[in-house]
Amino acid sequence: MVTIRIPTPLRTLTGGEExxxxxxxxxxxxxxxxxxxxxxxxxxxxxxxxxxxxVNLYLGDEDIRFLDGLxxxxxxxDEISIVPAIAGGA
Amino acid sequence: MNRNLFRSRRLSSILDAVGxxxxxxxxxxxxxxxxxxxxVKLEFCNPGGSVKDRPAKRMMLDAIEDxxxxxxxxxxxxxxxxxxxxxxxxGAALGYRVALVMxxxxxxxxxxxxxxxxxxxxFSDPMEGSDGAIRLVRKIVDENPDxxxxxxxxxxxxxxxxxYHGTGQEILDALGDRITHFVTGLGTSGTAMGTTRRLHExxxxxxxxxxxxxxxxxxxxxxxHMPSSIVPPIYDKDLPxxxxxxxxxxxxxxxxxxxxxxxxHVGHSTGANVWAAVxxxxxxxxxxxxxxxxxxxxxxxxxxxxxxxxEKRYTW
Numbered sequence: 001m002v003t004i005r006i007p008t009p010l011r012t013l014t015g016g017e018e019x020x021x022x023x024x025x026x027x028x029x030x031x032x033x034x035x036x037x038x039x040x041x042x043x044x045x046x047x048x049x050x051x052x053x054x055v056n057l058y059l060g061d062e063d064i065r066f067l068d069g070l071x072x073x074x075x076x077x078d079e080i081s082i083v084p085a086i087a088g089g090a
Numbered sequence: 091m092n093r094n095l096f097r098s099r100r101l102s103s104i105l106d107a108v109g110x111x112x113x114x115x116x117x118x119x120x121x122x123x124x125x126x127x128x129x130v131k132l133e134f135c136n137p138g139g140s141v142k143d144r145p146a147k148r149m150m151l152d153a154i155e156d157x158x159x160x161x162x163x164x165x166x167x168x169x170x171x172x173x174x175x176x177x178x179x180x181g182a183a184l185g186y187r188v189a190l191v192m193x194x195x196x197x198x199x200x201x202x203x204x205x206x207x208x209x210x211x212x213f214s215d216p217m218e219g220s221d222g223a224i225r226l227v228r229k230i231v232d233e234n235p236d237x238x239x240x241x242x243x244x245x246x247x248x249x250x251x252x253x254y255h256g257t258g259q260e261i262l263d264a265l266g267d268r269i270t271h272f273v274t275g276l277g278t279s280g281t282a283m284g285t286t287r288r289l290h291e292x293x294x295x296x297x298x299x300x301x302x303x304x305x306x307x308x309x310x311x312x313x314x315h316m317p318s319s320i321v322p323p324i325y326d327k328d329l330p331x332x333x334x335x336x337x338x339x340x341x342x343x344x345x346x347x348x349x350x351x352x353x354x355h356v357g358h359s360t361g362a363n364v365w366a367a368v369x370x371x372x373x374x375x376x377x378x379x380x381x382x383x384x385x386x387x388x389x390x391x392x393x394x395x396x397x398x399x400x401e402k403r404y405t406w
């Protein structure tokens with residue numbers, strides 16, 4: 001199982017949970033598994049071209065864009081973080 | 091005002107360079123509404139490079155005047171960047187110490203700029219976004235209330251007041267009765283609240299709109315999705331005549347177009363503002379056959395340059 005850290009804006013989809021677990025051997029498979037338990041989350045993260053431009057997915061400390069993207073391999077015990085854009089004040 | 095006099099003005103302090111920003115007509119990105127004038131107010135012409143110079147200056151000067159900010163205190167606040175740059179600039183110019191709490195994932199450029207003024211940085215959890223920075227600064231101040239002056243831009247009435255007396259008044263001075271619509275994005279909501287209040291006082295109705303990100307998880311840095319955020323106490327949801335939702339991609343694409351077609355390299359919140367302004371212009375064209383829409387260019391795009399792809403070990 002992989003741990004996924006959920007940012008505040010998406011916790012409405014995880015019943016308020018800051019961390020959830022999901023199975024899978026790639027980031028893509030983990031997100032698909034996540035979608036089964038938390039419907040709607042996949043749309044917030046991905047579009048037809050892959051990871052949405054303003055969403056950052058980190059495996060450990062590394063942005064998956066600099067690894068193999070959604071095909072990045074993950075193993076049990078890994079941690080994926082969904083990191084939001086900064087929302088400040090205009 | 092005589093243009094040449096204005097351009098060559100001589101100032102006694104950098105703080106006098108805040109405000110009186112130019113208003114520029116957008117022709118190409120608004121060509122879908124040819125009968126409507128669309129203007130953008132270039133707030134990046136402020137000396138700190140953003141609209142935030144206005145509230146920061148006003149909050150600090152008001153606090154110095156009534157004794158809340160003294161030289162033995164440290165100004166501390168949470169900020170994703172531009173307000174921090176502005177506090178740092180005003181603090182350096184007036185000789186006050188500044189500390190800032192920001193989510194660890196703000197761009198390196200922001201960290202470097204504020205530190206250049208001698209400001210101390212404290213980082214909050216990137217997973218918690220700007221709300222996490224707000225919670226952390228409150229905790230720090232609660233533990234040492236006498237050590238800090240906490241202006242709290244989200245609840246400080248000097249924030250919208252800067253726009254009521256500045257931004258809003260300047261727009262009326264420049265356009266008078268021509269302006270029919272105003273739109274700007276919501277962050278602290280200071281710009282929207284203060285400017286809207288002033289424009290609503292005008293003798294003829296000016297339709298004032300607030301723009302917000304369409305989704306909770308968005309990429310429009312500087313803007314807040316109110317339904318999923320800590321709502322700023324200065325925000326009055328009944329003040330705007332309408333709330334317009336902006337998809338992140340639309341704001342980003344408009345930022346790209348502004349650079350390529352208008353020579354305006356701006357941040358994504360400005361892209362969102364102009365996208366909303368063009369929507370309103372199209373509506374005004376259809377329903378009224380003309381009009382004049384004003385929005386805000388909050389800051390320049392170079393403040394958001396991300397590390398190059400080959401810089402693998404970056405931190406932001």
